[in-house]
Amino acid sequence: NAGVTQTPKFQVLKTGQSMTLQCAQDMNHEYMSWYRQDPGMGLRLIHYSVGAGITDQGEVPNGYNVSRSTTEDFPLRLLSAAPSQTSVYFCASRKGSFSTDTQYFGPGTRLTVL
Amino acid sequence: AQSVAQPEDQVNVAEGNPLTVKCTYSVSGNPYLFWYVQYPNRGLQFLLKYITGDNLVKGSYGFEAEFNKSQTSFHLKKPSALVSDSALYFCAVRGFNYGGATNKLIFGTGTLLAVQP
Numbered sequence: 001n002a003g004v005t006q007t008p009k010f011q012v013l014k015t016g017q018s019m020t021l022q023c024a025q026d027m028n029h030e031y032m033s034w035y036r037q038d039p040g041m042g043l044r045l046i047h048y049s050v051g052a053g054i055t056d057q058g059e060v061p062n063g064y065n066v067s068r069s070t071t072e073d074f075p076l077r078l079l080s081a082a083p084s085q086t087s088v089y090f091c092a093s094r095k096g097s098f099s100t101d102t103q104y105f106g107p108g109t110r111l112t113v114l
Numbered sequence: 115a116q117s118v119a120q121p122e123d124q125v126n127v128a129e130g131n132p133l134t135v136k137c138t139y140s141v142s143g144n145p146y147l148f149w150y151v152q153y154p155n156r157g158l159q160f161l162l163k164y165i166t167g168d169n170l171v172k173g174s175y176g177f178e179a180e181f182n183k184s185q186t187s188f189h190l191k192k193p194s195a196l197v198s199d200s201a202l203y204f205c206a207v208r209g210f211n212y213g214g215a216t217n218k219l220i221f222g223t224g225t226l227l228a229v230q231p
Contacts, residue, residue, distance in 0.1 A: 040123075042204065042221040042223040042224055043158075043204065045219070048218070058218065090158065092158075100146050100208070103148075103160070103219060105150075105157035105159070106157050107155075107157045108156075108157050
């Protein structure tokens with residue numbers, strides 16, 4: 001199993017540009033989520049999904065969109081990039097939604113918005 | 115409000131000495147608690163979790179954590195630190211709302227562990 005994969009690893013955008021961060025998992029996990037990591041703030045939940053076709057907002061959803069058309073994929077879209085979105089983004093997955101299962105993280109995407 | 119606190123931004127310890135990384139929590143129900151480790155330029159890796167049962171939980175790489183309900187703490191410990199343990203450590207708790215445990219993890223701000231040779 002590859003686990004949770006993310007592409008790209010690094011990205012530089014100009015303010016106003018849009019892009020999609022890709023996330024995929026091959027563990028048949030129901031639950032997937034996106035976090036951003038900023039210095040001194042830990043990880044903050046952006047969006048999450050409890051299964052294909054179902055998504056919901058997390059703690060900091062503004063400026064981001066998600067969709068979940070398949071179990072495997074959970075892309076994160078930045079609609080109009082802003083410097084405040086400069087961060088490291090992590091995708092995560094786990095087997096169940098309301099379970100105590102371990103959450104697995106991807107390697108991260110480091111995004112810089114100029 | 116539900117929260118997790120890691121009071122130390124950085125912990126310094128000499129190799130071979132015991133280490134403790136502190137975590138306290140505040141949730142409205144029975145807590146589900148987790149520790150994750152992040153090595154440089156990598157994603158988070160699961161270390162251990164407390165759901166119920168024995169207050170002393172053993173995890174990966176020789177780490178353990180002790181759940182203390184009265185002190186609302188879940189400190190991470192290791193008897194003998196290694197230089198390779200140097201990393202960023204995150205404590206997390208499963209959130210609660212009026213319906214019970216939610217599917218969201220609330221993370222602390224992280225503690226950088228530096229083990230000197």
